[in-house]
Amino acid sequence: MSPPASAAKLRVGIAGLGRLGRRHAEALAFSTRHVELVAACSPVAAELELAAAEFGIAPEHLHADFAAFVDDPAIDAVVLVTPTSLHADQSIAALRAGKHVFVEKPLALNVEDCERVLAVAAEHPQQVAMVGFVRRFDPSYRRAAEDIEAGRIGRPFLVRSQTCDRNDPQGFFVRFAPTSGGIFMDCSVHDIDLARWMLGRPKALRAFASGTIALHPGLADCGDVDNGLAIVEFEGGARAVFYASRTLPHGHETTTEVIGTEGTLQVGFGAARDRIERRSAAGVHHEVLPDFFERFREAFALEMVDFVAACRGERALTLTLSDALEATRIGLAITRSLRSGLPEAV
Ligand code: NAI
Known part of the structure; x- marks a missing residue:
């Protein structure tokens, strides 16, 4: 059409x-x-x-x-x-x-x-x-990618990235787990895509994962965990470390650190809900982000703008289906490793 x-x-x-x-x-x-x-x-x-x-x-x-x-x-x-x-x-x-x-x-x-x-x-x-992959449209992640592209941290070789949700005592995600693919396919797939983007799309070789159930035993029925850790090795020496959690007590924390030969970049640390800081003898406080949607509200809007512009022939997309395929391939190797307890080839 x-x-x-x-x-x-x-x-x-x-x-x-x-x-x-x-x-x-x-x-x-x-x-x-x-x-x-x-x-x-x-x-x-x-x-x-x-x-x-x-x-x-x-x-x-x-x-x-x-x-x-x-x-x-x-x-x-x-x-x-x-x-x-x-x-x-x-x-x-x-x-x-x-x-x-x-x-x-x-x-x-x-x-x-x-x-x-x-x-x-x-x-x-x-x-x-x-x-x-909404984070590709987040202004902070975009700036970070531009900095890397411009060589401002030298050669990036290590990404540490996490997606951590506030604990939902109702356990929505436990009901969701049988169709979500598990914590790595559901949450870390964003971090996996980010790592490939920030590291220049290297080929993934091997993954190792571990995890634990801290609060939601119902996840065991589908082999899932509520806190997961993974390491991915890429061709050429780059590495990525992922952490995903469903059980943070206070709020949502998505953070990413990119480590290069001449500097590092951090995205999302200390994210606050607004620009108010309350100071008293009890300490210094700001409100935390309740969920992913509030953190990425602007990115969700920009993502739709880009989709519409691409459909109208006004803009080409830089995010490809091949990127999505590779994110799935890596997420699956991590999930296999979680279950086998062994490093798994990607
Ligand atoms: P949800 O369970 O709340 O919503 C799923 C919806 O699909 C429901 O409205 C349901 O009625 C509908 N549905 C079920 N079968 C259908 C069918 N055959 N045809 C049409 N509609 C059907 O799930 P949620 O949380 O909204 O997630 C949906 C998708 O969005 C998932 O793939 C999830 O991975 C993704 N997601 C992405 C996020 C991001 O950060 N980009 C965040 C949250 C979810």
């Missing part, structure tokens, strides 16, 4: 209106330029009712059936915010139906599914296919 004329709005349909889908829908409906949210898909009737009530989507464009959704002639592009286990097949169906595709991370939970998406995307070069 050819990109719409620049004057025309990109007509988007969203599939999945859960925790993150609602946020993407809000951005598309209310704050992204050159786009119109015209259709929605969910197997849950209440979510379709929400799509009508909150986003004004007309009844004929509310779909319980995904096949009917991708065939809806009113849409140019789909945004897929569905369970990870559905990403590959839904992306392929949308590409074959002639739509541009934005799909949330990770692209898929095995390499074969990623390769199937890449093959179909290659058959549809006029259509955009983008994976939601």
